[in-house]
Amino acid sequence: MSDFLLHAPEGANKKPKRVGRGSSSGLGTTAGKGNKGQQSRSGSAVPYVGFEGGQMPLYRRIAHRGFSNYPFRKEYDVVNIELLEQKYSAGETVDKASLVSKGLVKSSSKLIKILGNGDLTKSLTVDVDKVSASAKAKIEKAGGSVKSAEETK
Secondary structure, three states: OHHHOOOOOOOOOOOOOOOOOOHHHOOOOOOOOOOOOHHHOOOOOOOOOOOEOOEOOHHHHOOOOOOOOHHHOOOEEEEEHHHHHHHOOOOOEEOHHHHHHOOOOOOOOOEEEEEOOOOOOOOOEEEEOEEOHHHHHHHHHOOOEEEEHHHHO
16 A cells, blocks of 8 residues: 555755845845846846847847848759669659658658669659759650659749
């Protein structure tokens, strides 16, 4: 029966420190806030990250100019021709679903680009988002065809 008496281990539960309750408490007078200054005052806090005590903050002193393409970038999962040679047999269609099922890409939600590293001997129909020029040449040389979303735009 004593196996089921649950209690916290010794020292796990401490009483909270009561600041500003007399010098004998160890946190009297200044209540652990030090002497003087903005952070010792009641109701006062540093307004925000980057605040420099009223001085013009760095992010406002430096000119911000130009354009960043970062929010509009496209990220592609890349697959090389050599992997298509290993995983596909002649006459098959290479598309997002088949690439995911064969384990060459993790998700069909990402954009896919075929790159031309390696050699291809099989005739494949490739239907993905983007195909490099060297990959397209190798696929067509092997007797396959390329349909990419970028060509149809």
